[in-house]
Amino acid sequence: MNIDLAHYLSQMQQYGVRRLLVLSGQAAWCRQQALGFTRQYSGDWLWIADTPLPNYPHLQRKPEAVQNLLGSEFHHAVFDASNGINAESLIAVSGTLSSGSLLVLLLPEWGSLEQQPDNDSLRWSEAPEPICIPHFIQHIKRQLNADSDVLFWLQNGEFTGQLLAERKVWVKPDGSPTEEQQHLLDSLLRADAGTYVLIAGRGRGKSALAGMLAAQWAGKGECWLTAPAQASGNTLQQWAEGKVSFWAPDALLAQCQAEPPQHVDWLIIDEAAAIPAPQLYRLISSFPRVLLTTTVQGYEGSGRGFLLKFCAGLTDMHLLNLQQPIRWANNDPLERCIHQLLLVEAENSLSEKPGKLQQIVEINQQQLMGNENRLNQFYGLLTSAHYRTTPLDLRRLFDAPGLSFSLGLDDKQSVIAALWLVDEGGLSPDLAREVWAGRRRPRGNLVAQSLAAHGAEYLAPQLRSVRISRIAVVSSLRRQGIARTLITQQIERAKLRGLDYLSVSFGYTEELWQFWQACGFELIHMGSHREASSGCYAAMAIVPFSRDAVLLARRAKRQFLLNQLLSCVKLHHVNDIAAAELAEEDWRELAGFAFAYRTLEASQVSLYRLLRHQVAICHSLRPLLEGQMTVELLLKQGNLNGRKALMQQWRQEVAEALLALDSERCHYWKNWVVARLPVISPAA
Ligand SMILES: CC(=O)SCCNC(=O)CCNC(=O)[C@H](O)C(C)(C)COP(=O)(O)OP(=O)(O)OC[C@H]1O[C@@H](n2cnc3c(N)ncnc32)[C@H](O)[C@@H]1OP(=O)(O)O
Ligand SMILES: Nc1ncnc2c1ncn2[C@@H]1O[C@H](COP(=O)(O)OP(=O)(O)OP(=O)(O)O)[C@@H](O)[C@H]1O
Structure with missing residues (x-):
């Protein structure tokens, strides 16, 4: 046909x-x-x-x-x-x-x-x-x-397929600025200094406006342009009539560092949300006037997240907006359909005047998906409160296994609080040990696996828990105890289900930590690097219920504190906490480092204890941990072609040290790690 x-x-x-x-x-x-x-x-x-x-x-x-x-x-x-x-x-x-x-x-x-x-x-x-x-x-x-x-x-x-209902014939804007564009252009041309953030939907004429600014500024001074990919700056370049110099973000950063440009009036950053925030902050600080453009649509690096996270950290920031589409006419059937399919406008479904908390409902996926209005409000609330919410979360919400939800509703049944939970744990003992050893990292079980892989908790993935994936309360109703009420209810529910603990992983800020603490959580792990997307350290906290989980929390906290101490004081100061005698846990940990893939960070407390023994020569690991050498120097000195090779060398050195210290124990723990003996600790 x-x-x-x-x-x-x-x-x-x-x-x-x-x-x-x-x-x-x-x-x-x-x-x-x-x-x-x-x-x-x-x-x-x-x-x-x-x-x-x-x-x-x-x-x-x-x-x-x-x-x-x-x-x-x-x-x-x-x-x-x-x-x-x-x-x-x-x-x-x-x-x-x-x-x-x-x-x-x-x-x-x-x-x-x-x-x-x-x-x-x-x-x-x-x-x-x-x-x-x-x-x-x-x-x-x-x-x-x-x-x-x-x-x-x-x-x-x-x-x-039907033909469209009759409407007005569309006349494409003729090349001179539209009314909206002209209005913004006028204020930008008058700007003395500041950061201007132009956020609008797709095809609203953002890049064209930025190009018009560059073209019209040319008589007064110089404009530079940067964009994540040169192609994304193409429209802008055309409208700028060649009166703007393009720089790739990395090259521009290097230039700003080498010699901050004195003579440039404007930096235009097109598709700014696709450039990592730390780079943006550095760029902005080098120019008197900056215009950033970005879309509000829901893919990674979207404008909404940008607005929430990045713009909140700017002083002298001015928000600009364009409403009318230019690439297509108003009320476009494709735009409308895609927005509905992927809940792009979900935030607009939130109540404008939310009332007090009346009711908490606990629902499963089927129930959430079956109520379109609720689904929109739930997802809308997450999008409005979490800079990381993307359509990937929407897909997860619909069909990922092991999810449940708790919703706070006001007297009109509008969603005012949202809690999203994920079941975790219950891995077999053998798989749990594989995760601990660094040999396997099956998908999912974020906190349960991290406790094993980054902490010393090789049993953690076997315990059963529920993780809070997201929580949000509408902004006008915060600090009224709503989130705490939702969480308290989940703690009781998790206990009734016989789970071991409730967990959360979050980007550490002082306020958020106060909140989780107020809800009864204990901090048990913190990542060692700031995450590029948030600029925060990833923190993990749990509320333990079962005896196993209480002990786990105690050990994990101790380990975490020791790690923190070790990262800020030199070896000779930590003699007291890093007692010389190796406990069985240290042997397990060290064998995991020597004979499997445990990380240096996860094993560092035990490694320090090992180094207290003179028989542990460790000729390249010792100077690193004692702060006398850097990784770069060790690589150069050992003529090694990368960190992987150096790591291999460290593992070998630790294996030799363990053998020299106590060959019987070394063999036992090597077998435990490599030959996969049953997961039972030997009598100390
Ligand atoms: C896994 C994740 O989702 S991590 C991200 C958490 N979510 C977000 O950041 C989204 C935006 N923020 C929000 O939606 C809310 O601020 C939430 C969910 C963090 C807190 O919701 P609220 O209902 O305001 O918390 P609630 O009123 O129950 O606070 C309980 C206690 O936590 C502490 N707390 C809550 N917010 C703060 C804060 N901003 N600063 C300091 N302490 C706080 C206080 O001790 C508070 O008790 P108090 O008000 O009597 O002093
Ligand atoms: N005033 C105007 N007159 C005629 N065409 C225009 C005008 N403003 C923008 N355009 C054209 O409309 C289209 C969309 O504009 P532009 O690319 O600037 O939008 P945008 O909001 O940056 O879009 P995106 O989010 O997809 O990057 C482009 O083809 C652009 O050349």
């Missing part, structure tokens, strides 16, 4: 809008029909798929490589979701399509979508194999079926 889309396309062109066309059936059939369109109708026909098409004459990209198309523009695209649906990529591609474009979405056979495993789930479900995504599919079907502007062509079925 041949489908004639000419009428649809000319109407879309006339109205300046884009539409979604769903092709559903066997993958080969879908591809064949989509290829037919690419030959029949002229356009850029960007093709997004996991596996490239041979001899395809247009641009192709894998879904995960779509981010670097930001700022580019295409006429028509095919998005092959036959093997899985990458939500961020789908949003990003739809934003690049110009007026009159079709987005052709390829899906497996419509009637059995619920039974199709989704490869994308490997990114978010924490399951070892792709899983089916029945809740998300039900949601997609509900949304697409209810949207009369979506065109459908099902294999073995009819083509269904």
Whole structure:
């Protein structure tokens, strides 16, 4: 069957809008029909798929490589979701399509979508194999079926699609600034100093506005431009009429460090949310006026997160906004449909005047997905409060296993507090030891596995626990005890379920730690590096219930404190805490370092104890831990070609030291680590 889309396309062109066309059936059939369109109708026909098409004459990209198309523009695209649906990529591609474009979405056979495993789930479900995504599919079907502007062509079925209802013919802006752009331009041209953050949806004319600024400033002084990829600055460059110098972010940072530019009036940072925050702060401090542009859409590095986290740390910051789309007309069917599918506007569903907490409901995934309004408010609250919330979380919410939720509702049943929980632990003793030894790191079980891999708790993954993945309370109702009430209820529930502990992993800030402490949590581990995304150290805390968990918390805390001490004082000061006698736990730890893959950080307390013995020569590890040599010097001195080789050497040195110290014990623990003896400690 041949489908004639000419009428649809000319109407879309006339109205300046884009539409979604769903092709559903066997993958080969879908591809064949989509290829037919690419030959029949002229356009850029960007093709997004996991596996490239041979001899395809247009641009192709894998879904995960779509981010670097930001700022580019295409006429028509095919998005092959036959093997899985990458939500961020789908949003990003739809934003690049110009007026009159079709987005052709390829899906497996419509009637059995619920039974199709989704490869994308490997990114978010924490399951070892792709899983089916029945809740998300039900949601997609509900949304697409209810949207009369979506065109459908099902294999073995009819083509269904209506022409659009009549609307005004679209007149594309003519090249002079739109009213909104002119208004902002005027204030930027008058700016003395400061950081200006332009946040708007896709295709609102952000980059063009920044380019207009550069072009018009040219008479007064100089503008520089940086962007995560040169392509993302293309539109801007065109509008700047060549009057702006482009710098890659790294090169610009190096330049600012070597010689801070004195003569440059403006730095423009296009697609700023895709540049790590620490780099942005450094760039901003080197220029008197900075204009940052970013979108508000829900993919990684989105503007909303940017607003929450990054902009909160700026002084003299001015927020600017553009509402009217320019790449397409107002009320665009594709934009609307994608926003509904992926809850891009979920924040808008939150109550404007939330009331006091009336009720807490505990619900499972099915119940949350079955109530569209609640789902929107729940996800909207997370998006508004957590800078890291992305469509990946949405996919997780729908279909990841082991989730449960607790919602705080006001008198109108509006969501005012959200708690998201994940079951963890219960690993077999052997797998738990593999995790401890650093040989395996199965997906999931974040806290349970970290306690074993980074702490000394080789038993931790066997215990059963529940982790708080996210918690948020609407901002106007904070500090009224709502979050604490939700958590107290979960503590009781977890005890009733016979779990060992409740846990949380969070980016450490003084305020958040006070909050978790007020809810009864004990800090048991802290990462040693700041995370690039948040600039915070990852902290882990638990509320232990069972005897095993109480002991675990006590040991983990002690270990954590010793580690902290060791990182701030020199060896000879820690003699008291690092007693010379090696306990059985030290032997286990040291064997884990020597004969498996335990990390230097996790093992450092035991390593210090080992070094108290003169027989432990450790000719390269000793000077490092005693603070006489750096890793760089050791690498140079040993003529080694990387840290991996040095690490291998340290493991070998520790193995030799253990053998020299007590060969019998060394063999026992080596066997325990390598030959995988039953997990029972020997009598000391
Ligand atoms: C795993 C994760 O989700 S980590 C991220 C946590 N979530 C967020 O950061 C999202 C944004 N923040 C929020 O939504 C809220 O501020 C929450 C969820 C952190 C706290 O919710 P609230 O309902 O305000 O907390 P609640 O009122 O129950 O506070 C209990 C106690 O914690 C402490 N506390 C709470 N917030 C703070 C704060 N900002 N600074 C210092 N102490 C605090 C106080 O001791 C407080 O008791 P008090 O008010 O009587 O002194
Ligand atoms: N005043 C204008 N007149 C005509 N065309 C314009 C005008 N402003 C912007 N455009 C065009 O509209 C399209 C969208 O503009 P632009 O790329 O600046 O938007 P954006 O908000 O930066 O989009 P994105 O979020 O996708 O990067 C571009 O093709 C741009 O050249």
